[in-house]
Amino acid sequence: MAMMLDQGQWQHVDGGVTAARGFRAAGIHCGIKADRKDLALIVSDTLASAAGMFTTNLVKAAPVVLSQERIQSGAAQAIVVNSGNANACTGAQGWADAQEMAALTAQALGVAEEFVLVASTGVIGVPLSMPALRAGIPRLPEALSRDGAAAAEAILTTDAFPKTSAVRFRLDGTTVTIGGMAKGAGMIHPNMATTLAFLTTDAALPAPLLRRALRQAVDRSFNAISVDGDTSTNDTVFLLANGQAGGAPMVEEDDALARFTEALTVVTTDLARMVVRDGEGATKLITVMVRGAQTPADARRVMSAVMTSPLVKTALYGGEPNWGRILAAAGRAGAALVPERVEIWIAGVPVVRGGQGLPGALPRAAEAMAQAEYELLLDLRLGSGEATGWTCDLNESYVKINAGYMT
């Protein structure tokens, strides 16, 4: 049923990865993990346009290599995902296992193997439990439904909560939906098509336009978050577009694509922020805004240095307005910077002007830092370069989670 939204407007809807028409999903427990869901499937009723972004790490898991190859066709119909094991650094066996996961899924669904994508997340260097997958994958089709909740749960590892988002909007006379789900927690860092994210839409876009929209949306969301500066062997974002909304397919880079990209960015930013909020041990979600940089690239450098500084991140945890650490991180970012020009706001409180602390600002800033979410704003006052990203605090829980991951 078409909704009456104004052009260019959107609203959040429920349903996550199955909010768009013609998508179903399943999430079950097959035995890779001891007792939690560990196997998910996303299926489009019809063959869909497909785009993907993958880890830039040279050490790539087998499912990443396989999916990267397959998605070059620009078409896919199903995505099978396991959690609990990354199938990374598993050599020839891992490669065979990723292919078998896809083949079993293709067989269970009756779709061509080349249209099945694969993703894995979990422990590195341990062979997949193929008996569990061989028993589990054939059970997936019967578990498929228009409710994506079980799938959103089955892709999690150390996450504290499932991450889903969806928006609906009007696009050239058609009501279109974009939805998705993600998993995150550790190893979150820019330039990684970070973590696992699965996006679906019933809009009709050819693969080249889909790729363009995905790259822009990911650059402004998943590539602008950092939990710990590490990057994974498995990071993957998929976007499937099945055209079930019924509109005419987009054919060129026009206003409609821009509006689609904008709505897609709403979904990816929602998911990316949830990933940071659920950063391992995180108690704070901090938006880092840099403006006044000489170039956008410089703004991004400063944003990244501030977002990843352990000294800044521990100060965020401690609730201390230690602007010296923020300024020092900016100063080593490799960006043009004149300390005497820099202005810094913490949670809306101006703390630095002309590169120096403002008298009396610290108590007010410390008070504002008690909030669970706030903004660090740096104005370099050199140009018009801007960047926005999201980070979290670093605390004892991060250490505990990661010091005892294998045991």
Add this chain to the structure above:
Amino acid sequence: MAMMLDQGQWQHVDGGVTAARGFRAAGIHCGIKADRKDLALIVSDTLASAAGMFTTNLVKAAPVVLSQERIQSGAAQAIVVNSGNANACTGAQGWADAQEMAALTAQALGVAEEFVLVASTGVIGVPLSMPALRAGIPRLPEALSRDGAAAAEAILTTDAFPKTSAVRFRLDGTTVTIGGMAKGAGMIHPNMATTLAFLTTDAALPAPLLRRALRQAVDRSFNAISVDGDTSTNDTVFLLANGQAGGAPMVEEDDALARFTEALTVVTTDLARMVVRDGEGATKLITVMVRGAQTPADARRVMSAVMTSPLVKTALYGGEPNWGRILAAAGRAGAALVPERVEIWIAGVPVVRGGQGLPGALPRAAEAMAQAEYELLLDLRLGSGEATGWTCDLNESYVKINAGYMT
């Protein structure tokens, strides 16, 4: 008294920054800190050749800017150092204060102001307590002695122990001593002439040769360590050479300079390793060796990525042989790398060959990781590039120290 060492050999001696002839030092409490020593002085009996290396951070403390200017002359006689306050981000007042610190010291010692260097470490953005320094600096000359222990203590901030080293060796018929002291703990990262370090020698070298020796020694020591990836506004290394050993001055880059540099590197490596061992909260001192890289620069990139990875560092803390994290860090380092060629040893136990885990290796590696000091060795098997660095684990204590630094 000349010792009978073979050419090119050296032995450790006591005395730290005052082990070399003609150097005295003092360390007192002047009131910047509540109750611990906070003011140090190092003096050469005669004017010395001087070299320095300074933070690459664009946000530089006033004493860094001042000392960077002064040391261009290649000569110095005294270094005054305060701890407890970094005199960074303190604007025009900070600049005036750094100059006054030097002037007061020059006056107290009766040396020309231009030959006094200044260093500060501690909290950023708070003006120096000049009343404390005005009362304290005139008391320094009477506290000078041939024992450097009080000075080594007075430069510390969150350090758990003072850091000193000295070596004595025979150089072209003369017995020469090189000694030094350092402070470290947080904000330790490569390419920063890291932390504060003060080096002295009674060898006779002109400033250009001294600079060359210092750069080489620092590159292989202070620039190859990492505690938390952050870098300071104040990092400084000074080296004074007063020629009091009595040998003929070196005049060119020859074997003698190479041997001098080798001995200097022993001292700087000792100090750098102590800085890592005393990394905030550190329980492990890990030597990261990379070999077989395509180039030395690639080896350094991989070394740095492994050394700074929070996931690797928490695994070191947990004693878990999580080689997947090591390999993943190497894979995102920006160096040429073929995962299938990589070999990894943890504490002498081979855990990865051909990019895959070796069966049965993990229990032995986990056992070996119980040691307080061991080696991570990565062989990329692509070329002959090598690099060695030192890092520590990341744990709850680091968070505690840094979340409550200001309060």
